[in-house]
Amino acid sequence: MAKTIKDHLQDTFDDLGEENQKKFKSKLCDRKTEPRVRRAAIEKANDSIDLADLMVNTFTSTGAVPVTIEILQAICCNQQATEFKENTGQCPGAPSNVSPQSDHMLVSISFIEHFIDRNRTKLIRRVHNVDAILDELLDKKVITEEVYSNIRAEKTPQIKMRELLMGPIKSAGTKGKDALYNALKDTDVCLLEDLEHQ
Template sequence: MPPRTIKAAIQDALEDLTEKKFKKFCAALLDRRGEPRVKRSSVEGQDYITIAQVLVSTFTESGALRITLELLREIDCSEEAQRLGELPHEPKRISIISISQSIFAHGPSAGASAGRTMSGDRHFVDTHRTALIQRVSTVPPLLDELLDRGIIKQEGYNTIMAQATSQARMRELYTGPLNACGSSGKDIFYKILEKLEPYLISDLRNN
């Protein structure tokens, strides 16, 4: 049997939710602050088939998977998220298993090389600055690791965390510490993103 598409897998995962959990999932989707936002009229009163379609059409297949996993964990459906994340899917000939292997099987030097020269001499994190500012959702753990590795100082950490939204925090990170840390610091930033946001990084690589 061929692997299911991400859309079909998301649809099945949503179908397995209880009515109460499905309503919580839809509410969390509408409350999500990151861009792009979904329209309330596209979500309210819709069934799991329609919601799966909305996710894919709004975020692309790999992005929809990432968002679905995040929202399932947010509403305390960790087991459902784990089952969905472990399933092999095949969107556009790319499976979750191959994405994970591609990201985690390489050593640090391979990750840094892939990030450094995405477009000419521009670093991956510079090339995709706008997308990363808009779409990175794991900002607190990202900042924790940057602080531990000395890329940002405690004062800078506090300044960034004082911002109201994930987008504002990422923007502050870019204009401050990340702008000053050089290529080696950006390599570390990139490798942390590979670990925290594997589906987002894969989506940007392939598009």
């Protein structure tokens, strides 16, 4: 019998092991984008089955896939994220062995790629005033003081921008990308306009 999204979630959480499961739950708890998961609900998830149930019940089968991928990447479990993408048919040309009843729920949540995703490489290369952006994001509570300090400590604007995009902005989802877009509008409107007209 073909596996459902919940089965794939359970397999992924089993692969994570205890330590990474703890990190996954912590990131899930810190997630600011709606729907948010209550700490009490996360604490009740004692094993992979409970955690898979929690994800599907909170985000639905459709929403649980991108949220899981986002958190796996945020905790540096890239191998599990890639395998989960492939198993749920989220990679182009990947074989999907998800059961028919949940297959229709695997439509990508955003057909229109976000400006930040579309211009990720150019932003890493061309944004120089990263500290001003970090100030804005900290004010709006998109990033924590710890993240702010860690990224500011990096040596070059390119490394700072890469860390920002691949870490907290990716974790915050669309809300984080919107906040970064607005921060760019305030700090580097010429670059923004240039990229928008390409």
